Amino acid sequence: MTTLSRISRHTLKAGAISAVAALALTGCSTGAAGEDGDVTLTLTAWANADEAKMYEKVLDVFEEQNPGVTVNFEYTDVGAYQDKLNTKFAAGSPADVMFLVGQWLGEYTSRGALLDLADYADDIDFDAMNQPLIESQKIDGATYAIPTGSTAIGLAVNTAVLDEYGIELPDDKSWTWDEFGDWSRSVTEASGGATYGSLFDPAWLPLLSTYVRQQGEDVYDKSGELSVKESTLKDWFDLSMDLFDSKAFPPAESVDQTGAFSPEESPLGTKKVASTVIPANVFPTYSSVLDGNATLLRLPGDAGAERPGIAVTPTLVWSAAAASKHPAEAAKLIDFLTNDPASFADRGTFLGVPINSDVAEGLSADLEPAEAEFVDYVAALQDEDRDPYYLEPAGAGAASQALTSIVTEMEFKRKTTADGATAFITEATAALNQAG
Amino acid sequence: MTAPATVLGAVAAEAATHKRARRGTRVRNGSSTADGAVAYLFLLPWMIGMLFTVIPFGSSLYLAFTDYNLLQPAKFIGLDNFVRLFQDPKIATAAGVTLSYTFIAVPISMAAALAVALLLNRGVRGLPIYRSIFYLPSLIGASVAVVILWRSIFGYDGIVNKALAVFGIEGPGWVTDPDWALVTLITLSIWGFGGAMVIFLAGLRQVPRMYYEAASVDGATGWRQFRSITLPLISPVIFFNLVLGLIGALQVFTQGYVFSGGTGGPADSTLFYSLYLYQQGFQRFDMGYASAMAWVMFVVIALFTALNFVASKRWVFYDD
Numbered sequence: 190m191t192t193l194s195r196i197s198r199h200t201l202k203a204g205a206i207s208a209v210a211a212l213a214l215t216g217c218s219t220g221a222a223g224e225d226g227d228v229t230l231t232l233t234a235w236a237n238a239d240e241a242k243m244y245e246k247v248l249d250v251f252e253e254q255n256p257g258v259t260v261n262f263e264y265t266d267v268g269a270y271q272d273k274l275n276t277k278f279a280a281g282s283p284a285d286v287m288f289l290v291g292q293w294l295g296e297y298t299s300r301g302a303l304l305d306l307a308d309y310a311d312d313i314d315f316d317a318m319n320q321p322l323i324e325s326q327k328i329d330g331a332t333y334a335i336p337t338g339s340t341a342i343g344l345a346v347n348t349a350v351l352d353e354y355g356i357e358l359p360d361d362k363s364w365t366w367d368e369f370g371d372w373s374r375s376v377t378e379a380s381g382g383a384t385y386g387s388l389f390d391p392a393w394l395p396l397l398s399t400y401v402r403q404q405g406e407d408v409y410d411k412s413g414e415l416s417v418k419e420s421t422l423k424d425w426f427d428l429s430m431d432l433f434d435s436k437a438f439p440p441a442e443s444v445d446q447t448g449a450f451s452p453e454e455s456p457l458g459t460k461k462v463a464s465t466v467i468p469a470n471v472f473p474t475y476s477s478v479l480d481g482n483a484t485l486l487r488l489p490g491d492a493g494a495e496r497p498g499i500a501v502t503p504t505l506v507w508s509a510a511a512a513s514k515h516p517a518e519a520a521k522l523i524d525f526l527t528n529d530p531a532s533f534a535d536r537g538t539f540l541g542v543p544i545n546s547d548v549a550e551g552l553s554a555d556l557e558p559a560e561a562e563f564v565d566y567v568a569a570l571q572d573e574d575r576d577p578y579y580l581e582p583a584g585a586g587a588a589s590q591a592l593t594s595i596v597t598e599m600e601f602k603r604k605t606t607a608d609g610a611t612a613f614i615t616e617a618t619a620a621l622n623q624a625g
Numbered sequence: 626m627t628a629p630a631t632v633l634g635a636v637a638a639e640a641a642t643h644k645r646a647r648r649g650t651r652v653r654n655g656s657s658t659a660d661g662a663v664a665y666l667f668l669l670p671w672m673i674g675m676l677f678t679v680i681p682f683g684s685s686l687y688l689a690f691t692d693y694n695l696l697q698p699a700k701f702i703g704l705d706n707f708v709r710l711f712q713d714p715k716i717a718t719a720a721g722v723t724l725s726y727t728f729i730a731v732p733i734s735m736a737a738a739l740a741v742a743l744l745l746n747r748g749v750r751g752l753p754i755y756r757s758i759f760y761l762p763s764l765i766g767a768s769v770a771v772v773i774l775w776r777s778i779f780g781y782d783g784i785v786n787k788a789l790a791v792f793g794i795e796g797p798g799w800v801t802d803p804d805w806a807l808v809t810l811i812t813l814s815i816w817g818f819g820g821a822m823v824i825f826l827a828g829l830r831q832v833p834r835m836y837y838e839a840a841s842v843d844g845a846t847g848w849r850q851f852r853s854i855t856l857p858l859i860s861p862v863i864f865f866n867l868v869l870g871l872i873g874a875l876q877v878f879t880q881g882y883v884f885s886g887g888t889g890g891p892a893d894s895t896l897f898y899s900l901y902l903y904q905q906g907f908q909r910f911d912m913g914y915a916s917a918m919a920w921v922m923f924v925v926i927a928l929f930t931a932l933n934f935v936a937s938k939r940w941v942f943y944d945d
Contacts, residue, residue, distance in 0.1 A: 268886045275907050279695045300696040300910060442798025443781040447886030587909060590888065597892040601803055623909065 228258045228515050230522060233277075233284040235270040237451050246535040251525050258518055268447065271586075278302055283510035285519040286526075288337055288540075291503060292394060294326075295583025296624055298333050304509040305331040309520035314528050319544040325578050326506060335527055336503030338541020340470040340563075341570050342395045342488065343499075344387070349482035350463045354379035361486035366428055369489040373437035376463045385439040388456050389466040390446065391429035392596040394581070394589050395502065396466055399488055400425050402576075405495030413582030415617050422610035430599055430606060438462075441600035446593070452478045469563050470504050470541045476559035483559070485566050501570050502578045504541030542567050584617075584624030591616035689916040699913065706917035716918075718893050719901040726807060726897065727874040730814040735866055738818040742825035743855075756826065759819040766817030772883040776800055779809050800884075803894040810880055810895060821866045828862030829855070860941040868933050875926050878903065898922060 236244060241264050248260045263284065265273045271293060277283050278297075289297070297303050306313055315323060318335070326334045344361070351358065356379060359372050373386025389396055398408050401417050404424075410416040432438045439461060452458045457465045458478045467475065469485055476483040491497045507526060509519040525532050528545045533552055538560045543549045549564075556564060595612050598604040604612070689706060693699035710716055745755055765771050778784050779799035786796035799809045836854045845853070856863075881890070881897040889896030889904070902922070906915030 272887050272907060275910065279907055279910070279912075296910065300694050302696045442801050445780060445801055447884075447888060447890075593888070594892045597803060601892070603803060603892065623911075 228518050229261060230258065230286060230515060230518055231261045231263055231284040232522065233263045233265075233270075233274060233287040235267040236264040237266065240264075240539075243536050243539070247526075247532050250531050250534070251522060254525070254529075254531075255518070255521065258521075260522065278510070281512070283512055285513040285515060286507060286509050286522050288505040289334065289508055290505060290586070291334075292581050292586040292589060294334055294506060294508075294580060295328075296586060297508070298328050298331075299583045299624060302511055303333040304511045304513060304516055304519070305333060306335060306509065306520060306523065307332040309517060312517055312520035313524040317528050317545045317547065319546065321577055322503065322544050326503070326580060328580065334503075334506035334508045335523055336541070336544050337505045337507055337526070338470065338503070338538065338543055339501050339567055339571075340468050340504040340541040341499055341501050341567055342399065342466055343469040343472065343566055344464050344486040344488055345457060345467045345472055345475050346464040346484050346486055347457060347460065347479055347482060348484055349479065350376070350380070350384050350460060354384075356463075358484070359486070359489075361489075363492045364489045365492070366490050370428075370432055370435065370437050373432065373464070374435055377436050382436075384460055385462045386437045387432070387464045387466075388438050388444065388462045389429075390593075390596070391426065392589065392592040393466070394585070394592075395468070395500075396488075397425065397592075399498035399500070400428075400490065401498075402496050402500065403490045403494035403498035409581050409585060411579055413621070415588075415614065415621060419610045419614055422613055423606050426596075426599055426606035426609050429596075433600060441597075446597075468504060469566050470538060472563045472566075473538070473557060473559040476562075481559070485562050487566075497573065497575050499570060500575055500578055501567055503544075538563055582621055582624075584621040587620035587624060588613075588617035591620060685916045685919060688913055689920050691913045691916075693912040693916075694910040695912055696910065702913070706914050707921070709914065710917055710921060715893070715896070715901060716898075719889075719896050719898040722807060722894065722896050723875060723877070723898040726811060726814070726877065727871060730811045731867070731870040731874050733811075734815050734818040735821055735863070735870060737815060738821035738866070739825050739863075741818070742822050742829055743851075745822075745826055746829045756823060760823050761819065763817035763820035766813060767877075767879050769879065769883050772813070772880050775809070775813050776884055801891055803890070803892040806884070806890045806894045810884055813880060814874070814877075821870065824866060825859065825862055828859040832858045857942045861943060864933070864937050864941045868930060871929055871933070872926055875922070875929070 232244075232248065234244060241262065244262050244264070248262055252258060252260060271290070274284070274287060274289075283302070294303075307315075313335070315332075319339075322336050322339065323332065326332065326336065346358070348358070350356075354376065356372070356376050359368065364372070369387070376384060376386035391397065394408070401408050401421055404421050406417050406421055408415070408417045433441055438444075439456065443461075444456070452471070452474045455465070455475075456462045457467075457475060464486075466488065472483070472485050488499055491499060507523045509516060509523060513519050527543070528548065530548050530551050533543060533548060537552065537556065542564055543552065553561070553564065592613050595604065595609045595616070599606055599609045688699060690701060690703060691699035692702045692705075741759060745752055749755060780786075781796075781798045781801060783799075785799065789796040797805050799805050832855060836858075837850055840850050840854060876899055877897055878899040881895045881900040882903065884890065885895045885900075887900075887904070887908075889900055898918070899922070902915050902918045905911045905918065
């Protein structure tokens, strides 16, 4: 009897404690609408600490223009960004406005996670934007994404290292992949291995697409099917692995692909390599890390190719969550970020060349030399006759992840390039089927 | 496995085994029911906590039979997820990684824990200090900060390779090479042997000294004493550490996730089963499949544990 009453008293105590705890926890929920119609929006992006300050300044301007609206800026490092975004969607509390990588857009739109911004044409000035770019983002006639800006991939080169070892800059309008290999090897030899010639990730989709286009194909065709040939993939892998093996690139063991590098920690920033492939919109950041001793070159292989490979693409896209509690304000924020010159004052061309041509022109007067080099790079590409960009299908992001794994295996000689090409075709097809 | 849970579990297990041991005695005295009541008292918070998890468990079981992408309502698809699970080549990869990790890390950890516990049991001066030093890694080992630190220490240009270079050895890419990444994580796990060591120490201290004295008088060597006195008498503790160690290692997630940036490491070499589950659920938005994976994992771990308990009848000796 004493035991029983002892247990029931303890149960009572435990029950009381948990009840109090539960009540306390409910008080911790975040409410979106405060008092008197005050609106709080959440914007997510990836950023390091300095970039976060830049975004905050931009958002302060928006808050001044729109009294009653507060924007919370949430950021993570680039490696964890996609996961964090997915988890927020899964938890039912997605950010109101976010930027996305084009490859992953399909995964969200195929599940109805994003807002059709065309419904908010009152709040967003679509006419002022680059029309072909906007059209390229449409999925089934709906506008789920607005490009943050235009960019293209390029080769960032450390000119100080080249001067130190007496290496000439190549003619980037005419060089071939073989010449690129020779040039990179010459840097490694001249420096005695202290600095390698170059480095890139063969699995990076924009880079792979460039090579594939130069061979006259596309990785994914307009209808969303995988259309690259296995032999083309094998050639690309052979090219890349040879660059590793012949010491044009640093050894595979030393290349740490996971973990987000700030430009200072990157192989180019730490002078481990003399050049690397980047999305050209981050060129100004690298340039400042290298004290201005940097230049932007075109990738090899365009001259004499079936089609030009380098393409002008959206850097990233702004989207709003379909579950957003304040869709009109979210749309206003996207309009601000795209069409309002005031939103570019602090960030310049960080997210690409603005797709509103008036804004782009207005910016050109105040650009720093590296930013101007970036804008000229993209403008020159746009003046040439290149095929317009179109969206990757849903599942492309997952296919890219599989490709990273396959490329690692090839780098460490656990797979031949032929097997790697076959494996990618299999895994990419499976990824497209699972997502679509 | 959090430290408080381990300690709580240890106390509860001790009380429960005491109760089991006395079940065979004819004389039922008041102390046996009292011991049983104490055991249940310690287990009570856990039982109440379990009540909160009933609904999530039930939902997860239901979702295992659906196609659920988190953003749209769940669609019932019967056994499709399980059929797909047994045909998925990545499941085999993930199971391989998890099992190799478990069956290498757990035995080595336990051997190290027992060895150090034996050393400390000889009456070392400053025992509490040594115990704390060895115990600390097991508290922080699975934390994000330590995994990142481990990654940086074992990086290609990190301290370990620099130290090896002093001896003229060119270290591999501990972190970037698919052949070595899992080894690096196993090393991290073994580094955290302190938790098991503390429990072994407690178990060793309960072995009455007179057994050793009597054995020495009979001329038994140290090794014979260890084999015939120590091991049998601490077998309940070994069993406890083994069961918990296996359960913990089979479910490891944080280390794999942080080490590989959520990708499963260089070429899927650190793709633990729980990490693959996370990828399917939160990166592919395929919660139905992830739920099915979770329940298969539950069944497998339950089977392992049941096997352990059945086998324990042969080698675990309680104080009868």
